[in-house]
Amino acid sequence: MLFINTRPADRAQPLTEHLTKAGFQVLTLPLLELRPCTYGEQLQQLYTELMTVQMIVVVSPTAVRLGMQYLQHSGIPLSRLSHVQWIAVGKATAGVLAEYGVQGQVPEVESSEGMLSLPVFSSDPALNKVAFWRGLGGRQFMMQQCLERHISVLNFILYERALPLRAMTQFAVLKEMAVQNRQSFWMCISSEAGWTNWRQLCEHDHDILQQGHYLVLGERLYQLLQQDKKNSGFCFNISKILSLEPQSVSQVIACLQGKQ
Template sequence: MLFLNTRPADRAIPLTEFLQAQDIEVLDLPLLELAPMPWSDHLAHLYAALPSAHVVVAVSPSAVQYGMQGLAQAGLSLEHLSHLTWIAVGEATAKALLQYGIHSQVPEVETSEGMLNLPVLQQLPESSSVAFWRGEGGRQFMMDSLQAKGVKLLNFILYQRQCPEQAPKIIEKNISRLQLQQRYCMLVSSEASWLNWRKLMAEHIDLLNRAHFLVLGERLCQLLAQDRLRHHFTFSISQLPDLRKESILEHIALVQGNS
């Protein structure tokens, strides 16, 4: 069974190599790429307020990379932030922070809901301030939930998401290969990547319906289920608890066993 690895190009290789070693046929098809936001007075103001925050939530390794670049541009050192609690959305983000000597808390489930369940966020007083290092459009649910509790937010939009230029070219090159598949597996790890795939498949609804989507987290899984119902799609969905290579392999094996 063909597996479409939709992780960004710089994060796709370990998963692709792992699955290929297990004799899984893989097509690398990144559906998201990141570009840094230009420096602005608004970002400068946010960095100036950062030492007064209580918690920093880093949503990706890229958020760590661009966030640290912003710290340097703002003339801040990590010593100014030594009192802060750091939260990483997953192990990859935690490793990125650790490269700067920062130990972070990581939720058991790598989703907004998982992070909201961390005790440090559950126990925040109303007057607390939480900084989000994130990309454009990311983690809105988590931010809205905290704001509803009276928590002050410092919203660092550090990068923007876009569909890679090579994505339609990869599809065009492999369209015959895809059409030969009675069924294929595909990773969906964000709403943005799902929306990009929907656009790319607008003229190939039959191919869209042949997919078994491995979807990260309950909220994203519900989004796909709602789209399926609304548009009368017939694709299948499985919910992933995390993005570990072993979890993805286990779910591919389940799909293969049911085919």
């Protein structure tokens, strides 16, 4: 059974190792590459306002590292943020926060919806300003939900997300495998940007697109793929997952295979 590991290069190895031990053939094909933004006047101004927030939402390990790097560059000691509640999108992000001595709350579902479901968003009447450490284009839904709840947002764009150059090379490998074997595959989709990039890669290879069984993180992204499938007239399988943890991914696949 073939699994396409679309995780960023610096986070792909644990899932690849776990699934390989479980008997999968794994092809690494990262759909996103994170490129740091320059620390300029806009970020400098945002950091001067950071002490006024009650919460910082951190959306990836890269956001943690860049956010802390730029915090130091701004001259603000981390101790000045002792009053802040930190929210991490997942365990990996929380783990990097812990390296800086910061404890972050982690939602059960590692998505915007999961973070919004945390009690702190509904139980803290003093919550009126939230900072987002994120990449360009990410977490738009969550920020909009905050604004609709009359919570001000400080929008820290720390990196850009792009389709890695190596993705084209790896996609050529996948095309060759598909032509030879007509092989179906499993793939995790964890963001709208990742799905957009995958659709771009498959622009002239719809047969490959339709050979995938897509494990989609969260309800909103699941509905997005369902709508895309309906609008395009394509035929492919979609299932929801709650976590990108290797054990969780393999358990979902085993369960779905048992139902086939």
